[in-house]
Amino acid sequence: MKYIFITGGVVSSLGKGIAAASLGLLLKQRGLRVAIQKFDPYLNVDPGTMSPYQHGEVFVTDDGGETDLDLGHYERFMDQSLTRDNSVTAGKVYQAVIEKERAGGYLGKTVQVVPHITDEIKTRIKACGLAGDVDIIITEVGGTTGDIEGLPFLEACRQLRHEEGADNCIFIHLTLIPYIKAAKEIKTKPTQHSVKGLLEIGIQPDVLLCRSEQPLSREIRGKIALFCNVRERAVIEARDVASIYHVPLHFHREGLDEIVLKLLHLTAPEPDMDQWERMIQRMTAIEDDLKIAVVGKYVQIQDAYKSIIESFTHAGVQNDVHVSIVWVDAEDVDKLGAEEVLRGFRGRVLGADGVPVARAKVTLIDRRGRQAGATLSEEDGSYELAVPAEGAYVLAARATGHGPLASAATHGGEERPVDLDLSLPGETTGVSA
Numbered sequence: 001m002k003y004i005f006i007t008g009g010v011v012s013s014l015g016k017g018i019a020a021a022s023l024g025l026l027l028k029q030r031g032l033r034v035a036i037q038k039f040d041p042y043l044n045v046d047p048g049t050m051s052p053y054q055h056g057e058v059f060v061t062d063d064g065g066e067t068d069l070d071l072g073h074y075e076r077f078m079d080q081s082l083t084r085d086n087s088v089t090a091g092k093v094y095q096a097v098i099e100k101e102r103a104g105g106y107l108g109k110t111v112q113v114v115p116h117i118t119d120e121i122k123t124r125i126k127a128c129g130l131a132g133d134v135d136i137i138i139t140e141v142g143g144t145t146g147d148i149e150g151l152p153f154l155e156a157c158r159q160l161r162h163e164e165g166a167d168n169c170i171f172i173h174l175t176l177i178p179y180i181k182a183a184k185e186i187k188t189k190p191t192q193h194s195v196k197g198l199l200e201i202g203i204q205p206d207v208l209l210c211r212s213e214q215p216l217s218r219e220i221r222g223k224i225a226l227f228c229n230v231r232e233r234a235v236i237e238a239r240d241v242a243s244i245y246h247v248p249l250h251f252h253r254e255g256l257d258e259i260v261l262k263l264l265h266l267t268a269p270e271p272d273m274d275q276w277e278r279m280i281q282r283m284t285a286i287e288d289d290l291k292i293a294v295v296g297k298y299v300q301i302q303d304a305y306k307s308i309i310e311s312f313t314h315a316g317v318q319n320d321v322h323v324s325i326v327w328v329d330a331e332d333v334d335k336l337g338a339e340e341v342l343r344g345f346r347g348r349v350l351g352a353d354g355v356p357v358a359r360a361k362v363t364l365i366d367r368r369g370r371q372a373g374a375t376l377s378e379e380d381g382s383y384e385l386a387v388p389a390e391g392a393y394v395l396a397a398r399a400t401g402h403g404p405l406a407s408a409a410t411h412g413g414e415e416r417p418v419d420l421d422l423s424l425p426g427e428t429t430g431v432s433a
Contacts (some may be wrong), residue, residue, distance in 0.1 A: 001129055002136045002264045003169040005157045007205070009145040009194025010176040014211050015247075017070030019174055019238070020140040021077035022248040026257040027136060028078055029271035035134045036074050037086045037125070038067070040142040041149040045091040046084075056303030061086070070140060072307045076314075077248070086128065090149060093120050113152050121156035136264070145173075145197040158202045170263045173198065173205035174238070177212040177220075186214055188224050195228040205230060206263055207256070209238045234259055245280060249273065279317060288321045293342055299327035 004023070008016045020036060028034045040047075047055050048066030057069040065084020075082055097120050101111045129137045141157065143150040161169040175191040191210065198205060208230055210216060216224075216237045225232040236254045241247060251257065252271060261268060292312065298304035309325065316323040333341050 001126070001134065001164075001168065002266065003125070003160060003164060004136060004138045004172060004260065004264075005161075005169070006138065006140045006172045006174065007145060007154070007198065007203075008141075008143070008174045009197065010190045012144050014174050014176060015238070015244075016140050016142070016174050017068075017073045018244050018247055019172070019209055019251075020070070020138050021073040022251050023172075023256065023260065024074065024138050025077045025248050025276075026252055026271050026273075027138075027260070027268075028080075029273055029276075030257065030261075030268035032135045032266070032268055033133055034078065034136050034138060035086075035128045035131070036078065036082070036138040036140075037088060037128045038070050038074075038140045038142060039121075039153050040068055040087070040089045041147060041153055042089060043091045043094065043149075044089055045095060046087065046089060052298040052304035053301055056301065057306040059307060068142070069303060069306050072310070073244075076310060083131075085124075085131075088121075088124050090152070093117060093124070093152075096120055114155060117152045118156040118159060121153055122160050125156070125160060135266070145194050151201065154198075154201055154203060161203075167265050170206040170260065171198075171203055172207040172209060172260075174209040174211065177210045177216065177224075179213045186212065186216070186220055188220065188227070191224060192227045199229075207234045207236060207259060209236050209256075211238045211240075213240055215239060243280075243283065245276075245283065248276065249280065282320070283313075283317050286316065286320055286322045289324055290316065290321045291324045291326060293326040293328050295328045295330050295333055295342075297330045299329050302327070 006016055006020050006023075008014055017038070020038075024034050024036050044050055046066045047058050047068060050058070052058075055068075057072065058066050059069050059072040061067055061071065061083050062081050063083045065087060067082075067084060067087035071082050071087055074080075074086070094117065097111060097116050100106065106116065125137065125139055128134075128139070139157070141150065141153050143153075145154075157171070161171070173195065175194050177191060178187050179185070180187060191208065195205060195208070205228070208224060208228060210224065216235070216239075218232075221232050221235040221237075224230075224235050228235075233255065236251065236256050236259075238247075239250070241250060252273065257271065294305065294308065296305055302309060312323040312325065328341055
């Protein structure tokens with residue numbers, strides 16, 4: 001078994017989840033069997049009770065697990081279903097250890113962070129690969145280097161590398177290379193200090209992913225490599241891109257997947273990224289725009305609706321249209337009424353179950369961007385859409401002869417028809433979800 005740990009430094013929200021998902025995709029497209037998991041150092045057992053303002057979307061897995069939104073990125077990029085076991089929090093770990101202690105499982109020993117908490121973490125890392133035949137386990141460690149609550153997770157990862165050997169376990173550190181506009185200079189000192197923080201707890205990163213607004217020159221890469229004790233080739237530029245779906249291709253051009261294979265002493269063919277490249281080309285070529293109003297409670301933080309946003313993106317690509325979301329606060333609808341707030345939008349979703357449609361070709365897009373079958377039928381002038389029983393979908397409707405008509409979130413749950421309210425095609429379409 002091979003292990004890859006992805007950590008982050010300097011600041012949060014650099015995109016560790018996207019980096020992990022992108023690497024997972026590249027390795028999977030090379031024919032390797034990849035498992036992926038997320039560690040979060042907060043003491044909540046899961047994010048289900050956390051405010052979206054604190055943590056963004058709660059991503060619900062097929063087995064009902066309430067997990068971190070990064071698992072949504074993993075599923076969409078890697079096209080594989082995950083479970084609640086792919087999301088591990090400090091709360092889960094401490095709860096398991098305390099329950100075992102209360103049951104006498106430690107036979108009277110003093111229960112401590114090391115070794116009992118770290119052993120529980122290592123057990124959960126290895127368990128991720130027990131569900132099936134797996135070549136590589138990718139573990140994203142949430143938080144930022146230096147956070148007190150993250151230390152037990154980093155210590156467990158350090159111990160696992162010591163036990164499994166450097167040939168079987170590598171560390172990838174995502175860091176920030178700020179650009180000071182006033183001085184017109186790229187600064188490497190924050191990255192040096194971030195790596196120093198890892199070295200202080202016994203972790204030497206093997207690869208650095210360097211987030212930057214500007215391209216990194218060879219001189220800058222050499223400086224980072226020298227002071228962070230990594231090979232220059234292992235300093236990977238992670239420059240800002242137009243869409244998160246460009247990241248895997250950018251990392252491949254930078255040689256990230258090739259470096260990882262060499263560090264882990266693995267061989268694999270070149271990744272088959274043809275389908276992904278076609279998707280990017282189709283996305284880039286889109287000219288038509290479809291405006292959709294989404295009504296929600298937490299519209300001030302769009303991460304609260306991350307999967308819905310990405311589903312609109314996938315549905316738009318499938319129908320050659322760019323979806324522009326107009327966010328509407330649900331309180332405004334309560335105060336002013338739906339007719340007033342959604343004026344100018346020709347169609348509206350009925351609850352979360354239906355979508356306006358007229359003489360439409362219907363496509364269902366699931367949360368990983370795959371098309372799903374749907375049945376549109378008419379009886380006595382009433383149209384019904386049969387939604388598949390499992391999963392959450394975005395319905396993309398294209399009216400015959402009128403181009404894109406509607407795109408809306410809808411949910412399965414049981415085999416039953418969904419009432420549709422018919423309306424004529426318009427330039428804009430409203431969604432109340």
